[in-house]
Amino acid sequence: MSRRLSNAVLRLIAERSYAAGDLAKVEQEAALREAEVRAARKTLKAARAKVAKIDAEILALEPGLTPEAIAARRRTLRTHDAPHGAIVAALVAALKDAGPEGITTDALRDMLLDKFPMDQSTWKLRRQALTTVSQPLRVLAAKGAVARLPDEVAKSGRKVGRWAWIADD
Incomplete structure (x- = not known):
């Protein structure tokens, strides 16, 4: 005959089961966020390289200009792929x-x-x-x-x- 567990132990088993489920969900979300952070860092690195390249081109054409003084603007997403104009x-x-x-x-x-x-x-x-x-x-x-x-x-x-x-x- 098997021993019957008390209500306190059954309640702890249920709580542990829910906590383990929450842990698995949080671990999955953390892995997704880490992938997003890696992608964001990659995008950030590419954006910095692009700005540096454009700054070099500006300085090559106009040595007296200070590219850092040019104000940043938020890009408006284009709704089409048509060439400019x-x-x-x-x-x-x-x-x-x-x-x-x-x-x-x-x-x-x-x-x-x-x-x-x-x-x-x-x-x-x-x-x-x-x-x-x-x-x-x-x-x-x-x-x-x-x-x-x-x-x-x-x-x-x-x-x-x-x-x-x-x-x-």
């Missing part, structure tokens, strides 16, 4: 093709999405895609190259901007 060039071409009747912001966005695929999986990413169109349009409008025509009303009931190219070529 390609978005604006595509917008200008679409605006010129549309003629004096203009083209809607939504149509410009759809055209850009066809040319330069962008992630549209979340509301925030869809908003960034629209900003990728609207921001250059505002800049072009401020320079007098495009004009905002009266808004259209979309099927959903919201107003949609309409733009026309007015600059002399």
Whole structure:
């Protein structure tokens, strides 16, 4: 006949079981964090090397300039892989093709999405895609190259901007 364990011992066995489970979970999380720290150190080393290389290039071109005095800026993540200036060039071409009747912001966005695929999986990413169109349009409008025509009303009931190219070529 086996000996029966007391409630106090059974409670300690249960506590030890939970504590061992917690320990295994924490060890797993610690291993993940250590991998993240190693990756961050690798990224940090590469970033420092890149800054040093750029500083050397600046000093080679302008010896009197102090690269350390250049303020750091946080990079805004790009939502597309288009080369620099390609978005604006595509917008200008679409605006010129549309003629004096203009083209809607939504149509410009759809055209850009066809040319330069962008992630549209979340509301925030869809908003960034629209900003990728609207921001250059505002800049072009401020320079007098495009004009905002009266808004259209979309099927959903919201107003949609309409733009026309007015600059002399």
